[in-house]
Amino acid sequence: MTSPAPTTPDARARIDLRRYAWLSIVVAILTIVLKTSAWAMTDSVGLLSDAAESTVNLVAAVVALIALTVAARPATERFLYGRAKAEYFSAALEGLMIFVAAAVIMVTAVERFINPRPLENLGVGLLIVVIASLLNGGVALVLLRVGRTHNSITLRADGKHLMTDVVTSAGILLGVGLVALTGWERLDAVVAFAVGVNIIITGIGLLRESLSGLLDKALPDEDHEIITEVLRRRTDATLTFHGLQTREAGQQKFMNVHVLVPDEWTVKQGHDYIEGLEDELRGCLPDLTVLTHLEPISDPASYEDIPAQHVPIHGDDHDPTRPPEESP
Numbered sequence: 001m002t003s004p005a006p007t008t009p010d011a012r013a014r015i016d017l018r019r020y021a022w023l024s025i026v027v028a029i030l031t032i033v034l035k036t037s038a039w040a041m042t043d044s045v046g047l048l049s050d051a052a053e054s055t056v057n058l059v060a061a062v063v064a065l066i067a068l069t070v071a072a073r074p075a076t077e078r079f080l081y082g083r084a085k086a087e088y089f090s091a092a093l094e095g096l097m098i099f100v101a102a103a104v105i106m107v108t109a110v111e112r113f114i115n116p117r118p119l120e121n122l123g124v125g126l127l128i129v130v131i132a133s134l135l136n137g138g139v140a141l142v143l144l145r146v147g148r149t150h151n152s153i154t155l156r157a158d159g160k161h162l163m164t165d166v167v168t169s170a171g172i173l174l175g176v177g178l179v180a181l182t183g184w185e186r187l188d189a190v191v192a193f194a195v196g197v198n199i200i201i202t203g204i205g206l207l208r209e210s211l212s213g214l215l216d217k218a219l220p221d222e223d224h225e226i227i228t229e230v231l232r233r234r235t236d237a238t239l240t241f242h243g244l245q246t247r248e249a250g251q252q253k254f255m256n257v258h259v260l261v262p263d264e265w266t267v268k269q270g271h272d273y274i275e276g277l278e279d280e281l282r283g284c285l286p287d288l289t290v291l292t293h294l295e296p297i298s299d300p301a302s303y304e305d306i307p308a309q310h311v312p313i314h315g316d317d318h319d320p321t322r323p324p325e326e327s328p
Contacts, residue, residue, distance in 0.1 A: 017155060018072070020146055021065035024158050027139045028058035031165075034132040042125035044179075045112040046172040046192040049105035050129065053165050053199065056101040057136075060094040060161055064154045071154075071250055084250030091157035091210035098161065098203030106196035113189035126173055133169040136162045151251045151287065157206050164202040168195045218311070219246040219253055226284050227255060228313045234277065235314065238262050240297065244311040255281070256291035257313075258306070263296040270294045 035051035038044075067090030075082045143159030146152070175191025178184075218224075224246065231241045243258040259277070261270050278290040295302035 017146065017150060017152055018065055018068045020143055020155055021061055021068055021158070023139060024061035024064065024143065024162070025058065027135050027162075028054060028061050031132040031136055032058060034128050034135075038125040038128040038132075041128075042176070043117055044125065044172075044176050044188050045108050046175050046188045046195070047125060047129060049108060049192045049195055050165075050169050050172050052104055053101050053168055053195075054132070054136075056097045057158075057161060057165060060090075060097055060158060063090050063093050064158050066090070067154050068152070081249070082252065084252045085214060087152060087154040087250040088210045088214045090154045091206055092214075094157050094161060095203045095206035095210060098164075098199050098206065102196040102199040102203065105199065106193050109189045109192035109196065112192070113186050116185035116189065118185060126176060129169055129173055133166050133173075136169070137166045140166060151248070151253075153209060153250065157210070160202065160206065164199060168198065171195050171198070216247040216249075219248055219255070223253065223285060224311050227281060227288075228311065230277075230280055230284060231257065231313050238297065239273075241313055242303075242310070243293070243306045244313055245307055245309070246311060251287055253285060253288045254291070255288060256293070258293045258295055258302070260295050260297040260302055263298050 031054045032051060035047060035054050039047040039051050067086045070086040071082075071084050073079075073083055140159045140162035143155045143162065147155030147157075147159055171191055172195060175187055179188050219227075227244065227246070231244070235241060239262065240260050241257050242260070244255065245257075246253070246255045248254070259270075259274060261273065265273075274292050274294065277292070281290050282288050
């Protein structure tokens with residue numbers, strides 16, 4: 001027996017997330033203006049690399065807005081489970097754009113190391129970058145918090161990218177400041193190159209997270225613990241569970257499990273029990289879609305269709321291929 005067709009989470013929650021993408025777009029435009037001004041004043045390749053990364057931030061924020069808009073659309077006859085995975089494409093594209101920005105920064109840094117130039121107006125230029133970094137840092141914290149709360153990989157990716165930008169700016173401020181103190185102009189290029197390497201590391205992390213989501217990654221361990229705790233509490237000598245599998249798609253969470261009930265139960269009894277089980281599970285994990293398969297507990301065939309890879313529900317002393325024994 002299967003539960004009714006899956007439904008997507010409250011669409012309003014996902015539509016509301018678009019306001020944070022707009023916030024990211026506005027801040028990206030402001031920081032581009034500020035950092036470009038700082039670069040024009042100082043002629044620092046480090047500040048130029050910082051401005052280039054902010055341009056990538058703007059493109060990423062626009063892509064995030066598009067992804068959140070697509071993910072918020074309701075299910076249709078063609079997309080029966082909705083379009084929540086659109087968020088993973090956004091995160092993957094953002095990771096790729098980070099690589100492009102890093103390549104531009106590193107090439108520019110090498111050229112400037114070979115042909116160093118004196119820096120000018122460092123005081124005002126660095127002050128402008130500090131202001132831009134504070135803006136980015138504040139928005140990054142907001143995006144990371146909201147992304148974790150609503151399980152949005154798009155906002156988490158954008159937040160991580162902005163936080164990387166803050167770290168980048170801090171490194172560049174340090175490098176340019178040391179140039180002013182030491183007079184070694186090539187240090188500006190060295191710092192810019194190091195920033196490019198750091199950006200690549202961030203991009204690899206974003207790509208890994210987005211690709212694992214596209215490949216139906218299982219739910220986090222803390223979600224598994226919540227689910228298995230409910231199933232263990234409902235297990236006794238006459239009723240048990242096995243074959244638990246989970247996956248996530250953007251903000252949506254899915255699980256399927258085999259429910260083994262007394263042989264003499266009617267279809268109505270089994271259906272009523274599953275309805276209560278699903279309500280309890282969704283009460284613990286609101287965005288969870290529950291798929292169940294009802295089987296008679298004493299039928300040997302019920303133990304022959306357990307998936308090769310599944311989440312353990314009971315302790316090590318429990319054999320999922322056999323019915324539970326009566327307690328003494």
